[in-house]
Amino acid sequence: MAFERALRCRECGREYPLNPIYSCEFCFGPLEVAYDYDGIRQAVSRDAIAAGPSTLWRYAHFLPCDPQFKVDIGTGYTPLIRADRLAKAVGLDTLWLKNDTVNPSWSFKDRVVSVAIARAREFGFEAMACASTGNLANAVAAHSAAAGMDCYVFIPNDLEQGKVVGSAIYRPTLVMVEGSYDDVNRLCTELSMEYPWAFVNINVRPYYAEGSRTLGFEVAEQLGWRTPDHVVAPMASGSLFTKIWKGFQEFHKVGLIDEPRTRMSGAQAAGCSPIATAYEAGTLNFIPQKPRTIARSLAIGNPADGYYALKQMQETHGGAAMATDEEIVEGIKLLAETEGVFAETAGGVTVACLRKLVESGFIRRDEETVAFITGAGLKTVEAVVDAVDQPLRVPARTDEFAAALSARRGAPVGASAGA
Amino acid sequence: MAVKVKIPTPLRSLTNNLDQVPAQGETLREVVLALDGSYPGMRERILDDGGEIRRFVNVYVNGEDVRFLKGLATVLGEGDEISIVPAVAGG
Numbered sequence: 001m002a003f004e005r006a007l008r009c010r011e012c013g014r015e016y017p018l019n020p021i022y023s024c025e026f027c028f029g030p031l032e033v034a035y036d037y038d039g040i041r042q043a044v045s046r047d048a049i050a051a052g053p054s055t056l057w058r059y060a061h062f063l064p065c066d067p068q069f070k071v072d073i074g075t076g077y078t079p080l081i082r083a084d085r086l087a088k089a090v091g092l093d094t095l096w097l098k099n100d101t102v103n104p105s106w107s108f109k110d111r112v113v114s115v116a117i118a119r120a121r122e123f124g125f126e127a128m129a130c131a132s133t134g135n136l137a138n139a140v141a142a143h144s145a146a147a148g149m150d151c152y153v154f155i156p157n158d159l160e161q162g163k164v165v166g167s168a169i170y171r172p173t174l175v176m177v178e179g180s181y182d183d184v185n186r187l188c189t190e191l192s193m194e195y196p197w198a199f200v201n202i203n204v205r206p207y208y209a210e211g212s213r214t215l216g217f218e219v220a221e222q223l224g225w226r227t228p229d230h231v232v233a234p235m236a237s238g239s240l241f242t243k244i245w246k247g248f249q250e251f252h253k254v255g256l257i258d259e260p261r262t263r264m265s266g267a268q269a270a271g272c273s274p275i276a277t278a279y280e281a282g283t284l285n286f287i288p289q290k291p292r293t294i295a296r297s298l299a300i301g302n303p304a305d306g307y308y309a310l311k312q313m314q315e316t317h318g319g320a321a322m323a324t325d326e327e328i329v330e331g332i333k334l335l336a337e338t339e340g341v342f343a344e345t346a347g348g349v350t351v352a353c354l355r356k357l358v359e360s361g362f363i364r365r366d367e368e369t370v371a372f373i374t375g376a377g378l379k380t381v382e383a384v385v386d387a388v389d390q391p392l393r394v395p396a397r398t399d400e401f402a403a404a405l406s407a408r409r410g411a412p413v414g415a416s417a418g419a
Numbered sequence: 420m421a422v423k424v425k426i427p428t429p430l431r432s433l434t435n436n437l438d439q440v441p442a443q444g445e446t447l448r449e450v451v452l453a454l455d456g457s458y459p460g461m462r463e464r465i466l467d468d469g470g471e472i473r474r475f476v477n478v479y480v481n482g483e484d485v486r487f488l489k490g491l492a493t494v495l496g497e498g499d500e501i502s503i504v505p506a507v508a509g510g
């Protein structure tokens with residue numbers, strides 16, 4: 001049963017049929033899927049969802065695509081982990097991590113692609129494509145491979161090796177564009193008007209974007225059908241950040257949870273902070289930037305959903321923060337050392353910004369907070385390779401090991417020292 | 420100045436489906452007004468009520484976002500290529 005009803009312009013409200021289009025013909029505003037929420041309300045219940053598959057398809061009634069076209073490689077329903085050691089380190093009573101590093105291509109982008117590719121197949125597209133800062137490319141390439149579809153992924157030319165190989169291995173046509181993500185995005189927007197491909201974040205973007213709501217759904221369900229006091233999530237284009245909140249609101253709209261009162265705060269890298277900078281300046285109009293940050297996954301200087309992200313901060317009494325490259329590395333390390341979760345740079349941005357928002361008192365100690373960790377650390381090893389302890393190098397002899405260990409610790413230790 | 424303007428799909432209904440049209444103007448603003456002369460309705464689609472570029476329209480001159488140049492006051496050169504592209508999110 002499908003409950004998507006139409007595409008609606010977020011700016012002027014004009015409605016369009018459910019086609020592969022993304023922009024209002026009149027005002028250029030982004031088109032968003034409109035649903036029959038009464039229909040969804042009647043179709044869903046807490047019990048039915050809880051009995052569903054352990055993937056994002058447990059929320060199929062909320063997704064604007066026909067599950068018969070799905071490409072299911074196990075995306076979604078990732079762990080929500082109680083993070084007491086990190087909570088203590090940053091100064092919070094209760095902190096949860098939504099660990100989305102464990103998706104099939106190791107980032108939350110598998111969620112948006114799950115919806116986009118199902119819808120694209122329903123439309124009859126034979127090839128998938130995307131403009132990507134890296135993670136989306138990995139997700140599109142993986143899902144296209146599983147579906148046996150042609151795939152064209154476009155990335156900027158400064159990405160980490162893990163992101164490049166992490167796409168190439170699935171054998172798409174991988175295109176490295178001279179320039180930043182914003183150049184890639186402009187090129188692909190123009191290409192989308194000439195090639196008959198489903199560009200997940202362009203011509204099928206209205207469907208794609210809806211996939212991120214499943215992060216909001218899952219957190220609400222995993223907390224026992226309620227929402228937290230505060231959310232901290234990373235922002236590139238700002239889409240994910242706005243869709244988590246939309247997920248909370250929709251769960252309320254269909255009667256699954258009480259009205260959400262969550263304060264929504266966003267995290268950016270200082271070297272690419274158009275949204276956080278506009279927040280600090282108290283305006284809804286961001287100024288685009290030329291990115292210079294190790295957080296390549298978040299390096300979008302011209303964030304298309306920046307305006308909505310800023311409005312949402314205002315509406316929910318949330319805020320934004322930004323992290324320098326050093327703070328990002330510290331954030332990645334702190335998360336790994338306290339919770340055993342190894343995140344890529346976006347996770348470092350999120351943890352560093354969480355810490356700043358708590359330190360400044362913007363997030364109060366007693367606010368139950370969920371931090372979204374959206375991509376896995378092995379994708380961006382370059383960021384931390386010089387910041388981790390070097391291994392002890394020893395011959396295979398117990399005395400050599402004991403000597404090396406006491407040298408590292410600055411005092412005799414271990415079995416031989418006590419013997 | 421004679422420039423080339425690439426027209427995005429949503430505006431092609433105004434240009435008889437042409438994906439690229441020539442235009443004249445010293446600045447980007449003049450080009451938008453000239454386009455409106457040739458293809459009535461263009462101005463209100465690209466500019467908002469205050470006469471500024473709409474929030475979800477990106478305009479590029481030779482590949483550079485005009486917000487890094489002088490916006491509508493950007494001075495154009497002979498043969499410059501102007502692209503009008505809807506903003507799209509993702510990453």
Ligand SMILES: Cc1ncc(COP(=O)(O)O)c(C=O)c1O
Nearest residue numbers: 236237238239240297374375510
């Ligand atoms: C790991 C990771 N987290 C967060 C984001 C932010 O996504 P959005 O563009 O929806 O703000 C991205 C975008 O590429 C990403 O790769």
Ligand SMILES: [Zn+2]
Nearest residue numbers: 009012024027
């Ligand atoms: Zn509109």
